[in-house]
Amino acid sequence: MNAPRLFPLVVTGFLQASLLAAEAPGPVIPPGSEKAKEALDTSPRHGEYVDVAMPDGGKPIRTWVVYPERKDKAPVVIVIHEIFGLADRIRAVSDSLAADGFIALAPDLLSGIGPGGGGTSSVASRDDIVALVRGLTPDKVAARLDAVRGYARKLPAASGKSATIGFCWGGAASFAYATVQPGLDAAVVYYGTSPDPSALAGIKAPVLGLYGSDDARVNATVPATEAEMKKLGKILETHTYEGAGHGFLRQQDGRDGANLKAAREAWPATIAFLKKHTG
DSSP states (O other): OOHHHHHHHHHHHHHHHHHHHHHSOOOOOOOOGGGHHHHHHHOOSEEEEEEEOOTTSOOOEEEEEEEOOOSSOEEEEEEEOOTTOSOHHHHHHHHHHHHTTOEEEEEOTTTTTSGGGOOGGGOSOHHHHHHHHHTOOHHHHHHHHHHHHHHHHTSTTEEEEEEEEEETHHHHHHHHHHHHOTTOOEEEEESOOOOOGGGGGGOOSOEEEEEEEEOHHHHTTHHHHHHHHHHHTOOEEEEEEEEEETTTTTOTTOGGGHHHHHHHHHHHHHHHHHHHHHO
């Protein structure tokens, strides 16, 4: 007599658990370029520009900072822009990181280099921005990232843990920075070229590399890096998304849905990786 009553209760409990699992919020992927400004305008989080001093007394680094809504201290993630400079999309990526509990800082690495000592916004055209970014030497990039990291780790709300994430040119810069900054806790590389294998011995941080399958220029640098990192006993996790092209997180409407599919898989992997190594 009890069995008919127990059966629907078991089913109901299972269905409720399934529904809760299905409704559990996961990381929301950052918007593509076309929706970045709207996302920034409607964000509930606190974002602001700060000027980060350079130890050598040079022009300060104009940096966009977004704070998470949490009670405890948070790890910091430095967001390294693409070859197109500090744009709304990179600021929106920072906002997405803050939504998942990180203090995100996006430095304008062209600060003081543009016309009149300005940054990205002072440069007349995209081609001119690209030329200026290409002119940044690895040493100059590392020095600027060091200054931003030092500033970030001293924030009252910061936990002391730090990571980098970069895209395209910034992805390569994120990987390269990990070779010269042993205090870094994690580095994420979105479709950026790998450092020369000879530089990998300096890496202490785990690295996550995310690539589109249709990006031969970048992907050609990955196998040798994977082999050398394995040989050195370093942590390198890579994912290559079938059919996606270069810049898939920025161009989510491209390649007949493959870029969006890649973005939807890569971003949760990013957040999980950062939380694992900076938590």
